[in-house]
Amino acid sequence: xxxxxxxxxxxETRTYTMTTRAEASERTRLxxxxxxxxxxxxxxxxxxxxxxxxxxxGVSVQTVLRRxxxxxxxMDAAHRHGAVLVAAERRVPVGDVVGAVRVVxxxxxxxGDGVVLRLAQEGSDEQVRTIxxxxxxxxxxxxxxxxxxxxxGQPADREALIDLLAVATxxxxxxxxxxxxxxxxxxxxxxxxxxxxxxxxxxxxxRQET
Numbered sequence: 001x002x003x004x005x006x007x008x009x010x011x012e013t014r015t016y017t018m019t020t021r022a023e024a025s026e027r028t029r030l031x032x033x034x035x036x037x038x039x040x041x042x043x044x045x046x047x048x049x050x051x052x053x054x055x056x057x058g059v060s061v062q063t064v065l066r067r068x069x070x071x072x073x074x075m076d077a078a079h080r081h082g083a084v085l086v087a088a089e090r091r092v093p094v095g096d097v098v099g100a101v102r103v104v105x106x107x108x109x110x111x112g113d114g115v116v117l118r119l120a121q122e123g124s125d126e127q128v129r130t131i132x133x134x135x136x137x138x139x140x141x142x143x144x145x146x147x148x149x150x151x152x153g154q155p156a157d158r159e160a161l162i163d164l165l166a167v168a169t170x171x172x173x174x175x176x177x178x179x180x181x182x183x184x185x186x187x188x189x190x191x192x193x194x195x196x197x198x199x200x201x202x203x204x205x206x207r208q209e210t
Contacts, residue, residue, distance in 0.1 A: 029067055031057040036078035037085070041114030044121060045075065045128050072127070079131045083138065086111070090142055095149040097200065101169065101193040104142075108174040109185060115171045140166050150200050157204050168195040 035056030039048045050071055054061045068074040089110065092103045108115070115135065121128040143166045144151070151158045167173065169192060177188040 028057070028059060028063065030081075032059065032064055032067060032074070033078050033081040036074060037082045040078070040082070040118060041111060042117070044125075045118070045131075046121070046125055048075075050074070075127060079134070083134065086135075086138065092146055094146060097147070097150070097196060098193065100146045101189055101196055104169050105174065105185065105189040105192060108171055108178070112171050112174050112178070116175055119171075139170070143169060147200075152204060154204075161199065164199050165196060168192060168199060 032053060036048070036053045039052055039056060043052070050061045050064055053074065054064050057064070064074060068077055086107065089107045090103055092099045118128055118132055118135075122132045123129075140162065144162050147162075147165055151161055173192060173195070174188060177183045177191050178185070183191065
């Protein structure tokens with residue numbers, strides 16, 4: 001019997017087992033985070049319990065606590081996880097105006113109602129206020145990055161156009177067209193594209209002293 005081969009086989013088996021367990025643990029962690037993020041799209045954050053998240057993930061409350069320690073830490077982790085998902089969903093080639101509008105409308109179709117729900121909670125929930133503030137920064141950074149080739153060089157003019165483009169592609173603009181007006185997805189995208197195109201084509205007006 002070759003003892004060297006036996007030792008190597010045992011090491012490989014142990015490594016495979018540890019890798020499999022780590023992968024299973026990561027899948028469980030992601031299921032919990034996905035469940036928490038999904039619940040924030042339809043429920044007040046203050047009303048989401050560990051039981052709700054555990055049920056959505058198909059695990060026990062004890063499993064959730066072992067992974068995250070507490071409800072506060074879970075929701076913080078869910079916020080970070082959601083931010084990663086949003087960044088991936090909103091990825092678009094720099095300078096692609098048509099693609100940018102299409103991508104942001106697709107994102108709002110998936111998560112817009114949840115975003116609006118969270119915005120309504122920021123005045124009464126400190127944790128949500130932090131999440132919403134991060135979302136605003138993310139949106140503005142996205143606008144600045146995606147539309148960078150179309151922005152003027154003068155800092156003040158650049159800042160003003162970023163402000164306007166952020167409004168034109170904001171979730172509330174989508175909501176007003178899609179939900180309040182009841183327009184179709186394609187018409188909503190067309191209206192938002194028209195707004196963006198008009199802003200990019202507009203002449204820079206002289207700044208007025210305040």
